[in-house]
Amino acid sequence: MKKYVYRFLVLGILVNFMSCSTTQQLVLTTMEPSPVVISNSIKKIGIIDRSAHIAVTKGTNKIDQILAAEEKWLTENGTDAAITGLFDELLKDDRFEIVKLLENVPEDVLAMGATPDAIAWSSITALCETNGIDAVFSLAFYDADTKVSLKKTKMQQADMMRELQEVSAQELTLETFIENGWRIYDPMNQRLVDEIVFNDQIISKGTGVNPVLAYRAIGDRKETMLKSSRNTGSTYGQRLLPSENSVSREYFVKGSEKMVYAAEKASAGNWQEASALWNEETENPNAKVRSRAYHNLAVAHERMEELENALSLETKAYEIQDDKLYLNYIDTLQKRIADQSLLQQQMVALEFSK
Template identity: 35%
Template sequence: MKKLMLMLLISSVLVSCKINQLYLNVIEPAPVTLSQQIKKAGVINRSVPTDETRILDVLDKALSLEGVNLDKDGAEQAINGLSAELLNNKRFDDVRTLTDIDFRTPSLMGIFPVPLSWEIVSKVCREKGVDALFALEYYDTDTKLRYSTRDKGDKEVLGIKIPGIVHQADMETIVKTGWRIYDPINRVVADEYHHVQSVVFSGTGVTPLVAVAGLIGRKDAIKEVSSKAGHGYALRLIPYELRVMRDYFVKGTNNFKIAKRKAQVGKWNEAGELWEQETTNPKRKVAGRATYNMAIINEINGNLDTALAWAQKAWEYYKIRQALRYVDILENRMVKTDILIEQQQR
């Protein structure tokens, strides 16, 4: 057993010695792609309960310790946050919050309602002069209160020992929002997204009432979280930066050692020149590693087609194990790059 463990340890050391890791910042396409024809956005609130479900809504608020108008105010903040962030998006010529239309939904407690009919969506877009509808489909808060005590130690008053008890109230509010984007041009729901965030407050005091009274600022905090939920949803239309890790070979010949040091000081192109020299090395293992590294340097320089060709060669001709997985990574990046180009066209 000890011999086996020693062999595993040696193996891991050898792997770490022949390979280094680098980090790249790559641009990922936005999670949501909209038609280029959509230039004007309308924002609607469907989270208001219908008359038929209003009684259930009131009961839900009572059972979950929700404050007066908490859902109404929170939903308004979510809508405002969405509208503000959409206005910052250069792809839209105009963003309109459609507050003069009474949209209601029979859905309660964080469940998506039935989508709007395309007849309604098209009519609203036509009458309001917008190309698509961004809808807050539901907004719900669920609040729970936990109460506890802890011993603070005895306290002496006028020679009498009085037990010191601290009362603590912990209140957690879960804010749930559901969003859809209606594209009437192509008659598709371009996105359906559910977001959940928890807000926790604590208060302490010498009595339970004093502890609960310490739960101040709850409503303002929930409104702020709701606004951020709206901002966050609008960002699903924006490409974002992602940090990724890549492996590259640093052992094989003296050129690999020099290239390793050049890479460590940021001279990647000079390192690439040394790797390219080794792609014709008579030793297959060395040539294979150099071929794989050529894929890495080309990805660093943004040449994905060339990087893919090198990675494929590293696997097909030299069976470099890392190259096969790298081929999949590069092919995936190329697909995402095409989506990114489409998203950046207005």
């Protein structure tokens, strides 16, 4: 009996805690324009590898030597994996007629961070003319660095009689930080279209009676690292496409009896009835309630993708009461409205290319 009383007590505390909040979250799925805007005249793409393979210093003990060899292998094969990920993604994009990998890359095609000068643009233009392409996607750098840590532990190991015994062991932890940078060159307009750095961290652990056996216990670590590199290239290719994004919005659930009732309707998915109640509360004599009602109506209209109406309603909320929440939401809506024109252009271009 005491157990059930305790459970009800905890439930009551949780319900009471949740009821103390003045707002509730609504999660919306929005469509965002691609962060990289590429000219419609670009139809033929060349991909190059401008990353320099840095020499890896070999360690003095066995585990250091193994990791040095692994790091060298990853640097060589990780670049190929990253470029393959980008290549495969660009092949899916119907806007591009040709996607090819280029091997003979001039030194003037600069690495990450350097702004192309007249000589560099001349080399990029020549590269495009020679290979019959309109733009160059470049893997500017690729770097992998592993931090090693060891600690003493215990493990179960079978003895000669095949009975498990607890023995002294070492736990090996490998933290590998993979970083790579990408660029897009548009020689026709002499424009550096995009430049970005991606990074990922892979943590692997293994236990053995010595560091080498602990390393072998980790499993297929190389494939995990290659998959990470391929995903990076793929993700970069997706930066050319509009994408869905989940965002959260706050709406008020308190202030008056109608506000509470409307929040219950909204939580149940009946936003039409909730909006009718909020609309009534825009005439409430209490300024705080009026502003909250206008804010909630703004959220309801954004939910229906009626962004201009949402902005107008949120502006009224801010005019009634100077609140940072309202001001931030106004900025958010203004950005979404500004993005709509670009998003529509991109969607039309994608549809036209099919």
